[in-house]
Amino acid sequence: MTFGAIPDGLPFAPLVIIRLVERVPVRGAPGLNTIPSWVHTMYSLTHSLIIAGVIVSILFYINTRVGIAAGAWILHIIMDIPVHTQGYFRTPFLYPLSDFAINGVNSLKLWAVNWMILILVYTFI
Numbered sequence: 001m002t003f004g005a006i007p008d009g010l011p012f013a014p015l016v017i018i019r020l021v022e023r024v025p026v027r028g029a030p031g032l033n034t035i036p037s038w039v040h041t042m043y044s045l046t047h048s049l050i051i052a053g054v055i056v057s058i059l060f061y062i063n064t065r066v067g068i069a070a071g072a073w074i075l076h077i078i079m080d081i082p083v084h085t086q087g088y089f090r091t092p093f094l095y096p097l098s099d100f101a102i103n104g105v106n107s108l109k110l111w112a113v114n115w116m117i118l119i120l121v122y123t124f125i
Contacts, residue, residue: 004072007052007080011042032088047077048095075121079114080104 015035019026045051052073060067080091082104090101104110 003070007046044092044095049093
């Protein structure tokens with residue numbers, strides 16, 4: 001798993017595996033009421049700039065190249081903030097200090113802009 005996939009991979013990969021083993025159909029975004037509370041907790045932990053910042057800083061201190069690669073985790077969180085709405089997995093980027101989240105805009109255009117920025121940043125690093 002790459003560092004950029006950590007915020008979504010850690011909370012959702014185990015859920016997908018569990019549902020596949022239990023033969024529960026996995027298609028599209030599941031309803032919030034069908035998602036276990038531990039997934040929401042993991043999502044909050046992995047989408048926290050505070051937690052990611054501490055872990056990335058430690059990795060950077062231990063190994064600069066790994067720390068730079070781990071920056072993709074922080075970039076993922078920053079890119080999620082404007083595109084996640086309060087209604088479905090908003091980004092609690094100040095967790096655990098605060099549950100504050102911005103009510104983003106779920107827009108394909110904004111998502112495309114985010115990806116273009118990501119490509120540009122990683123092209124010039």
